[in-house]
């Protein structure tokens with residue numbers, strides 16, 4: 700894996716999402732935001748998330764009626780088996796955080812990269828996902844001056860709960876530290 704100048708990660712699947720735009724000038728990418736998502740909720744198979752991020756939700760699923768008009772994306776999606784799909788090049792602004800604030804700065808999409816872990820607030824993530832997330836974090840940190848890694852719930856606490864209580868920050872940070880030292 701390697702990130703090129705436009706922010707495409709080599710060696711992973713890329714599926715283009717229209718739900719992005721240019722980052723406002725002068726915004727260095729300094730924040731990594733971890734999310735969880737499953738589509739429909741708690742279902743980890745199928746293409747619901749891909750359909751959501753590409754505005755092609757299957758109209759046969761009734762739950763999707765409630766979210767049909769959402770226009771959202773993330774730069775990366777980490778599946779349960781550790782496979783990574785990129786939807787937006789890091790140079791562009793993905794629409795993952797919504798109304799948000801980190802260290803007094805609002806509009807976190809301007810200066811962050813969004814990573815969606817396939818999962819929910821009620822089920823642990825897989826080891827393969829942590830391995831993939833650590834590798835991804837390290838590659839991104841080589842290219843961007845990332846100073847903070849946080850959860851969606853930390854930048855939008857009144858609206859969001861993800862990545863949720865089952866996201867093991869200790870496991871992630873420990874693995875990150877070990878990987879950086881090796």
Ligand SMILES: [Zn+2]
Nearest residue numbers: 734735851861
């Ligand atoms: Zn989120």
